[in-house]
Amino acid sequence: xxxxxxxxxxxxxxxxxxxxxxxxxxxxxxxxxxxxxxxxxxxxxxxxxxxxxxxxxxxxxxxxxxxxxxxxxxxxxxxxxxxxxxxxxxxxxxxxxxxxxxxxxxxxxxxxxxxxxxxxxxxxxxxxxxxxxxxxxxxxxxxxxxxxxxxxxxxxxxxxxxxxxxxxxxxxxxxxxxxxxxxxxxxxxxxxxxxxxxxxxxxxx
Amino acid sequence: xxxxxxxxxxxxxxxxxxxxxxxxxxxxxxxxxxxxxxxxxxxxxxxxxxxxxxxxxxxxxxxxxxxxxxxxxxxxxxxxxxxxxxxxxxxxxxxxxxxxxxxxxxxxxxxxxxxxxxxxxxxxxxxxxxxxxxxxxxxxxxxxxxxxxxxxxxxxxxxxxxxxxxxxxxxxxxxxxxxxxxxxxxxxxxxxxxxxxxxxxxxxx
Numbered sequence: 157x158x159x160x161x162x163x164x165x166x167x168x169x170x171x172x173x174x175x176x177x178x179x180x181x182x183x184x185x186x187x188x189x190x191x192x193x194x195x196x197x198x199x200x201x202x203x204x205x206x207x208x209x210x211x212x213x214x215x216x217x218x219x220x221x222x223x224x225x226x227x228x229x230x231x232x233x234x235x236x237x238x239x240x241x242x243x244x245x246x247x248x249x250x251x252x253x254x255x256x257x258x259x260x261x262x263x264x265x266x267x268x269x270x271x272x273x274x275x276x277x278x279x280x281x282x283x284x285x286x287x288x289x290x291x292x293x294x295x296x297x298x299x300x301x302x303x304x305x306x307x308x309x310x311x312x313x314x315x316x317x318x319x320x321x322x323x324x325x326x327x328x329x330x331x332x333x334x335x336x337x338x339x340x341x342x343x344x345x346x347x348x349x350x351x352x353x354x355x356x357x358x359x360x361x
Numbered sequence: 362x363x364x365x366x367x368x369x370x371x372x373x374x375x376x377x378x379x380x381x382x383x384x385x386x387x388x389x390x391x392x393x394x395x396x397x398x399x400x401x402x403x404x405x406x407x408x409x410x411x412x413x414x415x416x417x418x419x420x421x422x423x424x425x426x427x428x429x430x431x432x433x434x435x436x437x438x439x440x441x442x443x444x445x446x447x448x449x450x451x452x453x454x455x456x457x458x459x460x461x462x463x464x465x466x467x468x469x470x471x472x473x474x475x476x477x478x479x480x481x482x483x484x485x486x487x488x489x490x491x492x493x494x495x496x497x498x499x500x501x502x503x504x505x506x507x508x509x510x511x512x513x514x515x516x517x518x519x520x521x522x523x524x525x526x527x528x529x530x531x532x533x534x535x536x537x538x539x540x541x542x543x544x545x546x547x548x549x550x551x552x553x554x555x556x557x558x559x560x561x562x563x564x565x566x
Contacts, residue, residue: 340401
C-alpha cells in the first residue's frame with residue numbers, strides 16, 4: 157500500500173507532537189500552602205504569564221465564602237491562616253480560566269487539635285513551657301519566625317512541583333493518539349462486520 | 362480556548378452536554394467507512410494542536426485548528442472535536458469533565474461555522490480561492506468559538522459586550538495565525554490530495 161496523504165498528515169501531526177514535548181497549553185494553574193500564620197497562594201499560566209489582579213475566593217468546608225481578595229502584580233495573594241479546615245481556594249483569571257486548590261487540615265498545620273498554633277517541641281514537653289532565648293524572643297515567636305522563613309523559601313520548590321505536575325509527558329500524547337486510532341478501529345470493525353453480513357445475505361439470495 | 366470547571370452554573374453545563382449530544386447525533390449520521398480513518402487523523406491533529414506552543418512576544422499561544430477540522434471533515438468535524446475535547450480533558454486536564462459539553466459546542470460549533478464559510482468558495486471563481494477561503498474559514502472558526510465562549514460567560518453575570526471585547530481581543534492574534542495556517546493547509550491539500558477536502562468537487566462532476 158503506497159503512503160497516502162492522510163498517512164502523511166498523521167506523520168506530520170506526530171512530528172509536531174514530538175516538537176511540542178514537553179508541552180504546556182494555555183491553562184491557569186495555582187498552588188497554595190501554609191506559611192507560618194498565613195496562607196500563600198500563587199497562580200500562573202502555563203505559558204509563564206501571571207494572573208494580575210484576579211479575584212481569589214476562599215471557601216470553607218460548607219462552601220461558604222470565608223474571604224475574597226485579589227492577586228498582586230506577581231499573581232500572588234496572601235491571607236491569614238483560617239481557623240477551620242479544609243478550605244477551597246479558587247482563582248478566576250477571566251475568559252473562562254479558573255483554577256482551584258484545596259488545603260486540608262494537615263496542609264494548614266491544624267490537624268493536631270488543641271496544639272494550634274504551634275506544637276511544643278519534645279524537649280520542652282513537660283518542662284518549662286516557654287523559655288526565653290538570648291535574643292529576647294520567646295520559643296513561640298522563634299518557631300513562628302522559622303515557619304514563616306521556611307515557608308517563604310519553599311515558594312520556588314512549590315512552584316516547580318506544581319509546574320511538574322502540570323507538565324504533559326510524551327507518553328500522554330502518544331497514549332491519546334492511540335485512543336483516537338483505537339476508537340476509529342472499533343468503528344471500522346463494526347462497519348466491516350455489517351458489510352460482511354450484508355454481502356453474505358446477498359450471496360444466499 | 363477551554364472553559365474551566367467550576368465557572369459555569371449547573372444548568373449551563375448540563376445544557377452544554379445536551380446541545381453537544383444533539384449536534385453530535387446529527388453530524389454523525391450516515392457515516393461512511395471510508396471517512397473513519399480521515400476523521401481519526403484529524404481528531405489526533407486537533408488533540409495535539411493545543412500543546413504546540415507558538416512564541417508571541419512575552420507569552421505564547423497555541424493553535425486550535427478547529428477550522429482545519431471543518432474544512433477537511435465538514436459536518437463530521439463536530440464528533441471529531443468532541444472526542445478530542447474528551448481526551449484533552451481526561452489526559453491533559455484542559456477544561457474539565459463537566460464542561461466537555463460546552464467546550465465541544467464552542468470549538469465544534471466553530472468548526473461547523475468554518476465549514477460553512479469554506480463551502481461559500483463554490484460561488485466564486487477567483488484565483489487561489491482555496492487559500493482565501495481556507496484562511497477565512499480558519500479565522501471564522503476562532504471568532505465563532507470566541508463568541509460562544511463570551512455567550513457562555515454571560516451566564517456567570519458578566520456583561521456580554523465587555524466579555525466579548527476581551528475574549529475577541531485576546532484571540533485576535535490566534536485568529537490571524539489560524540487563518541494563515543488553515544489557508545496554507547487548504548492550498549497544500551488542494552495540490553497533493555484535493556479529495557481530502559470537505560465539499561471538494563472534481564471538475565465536471
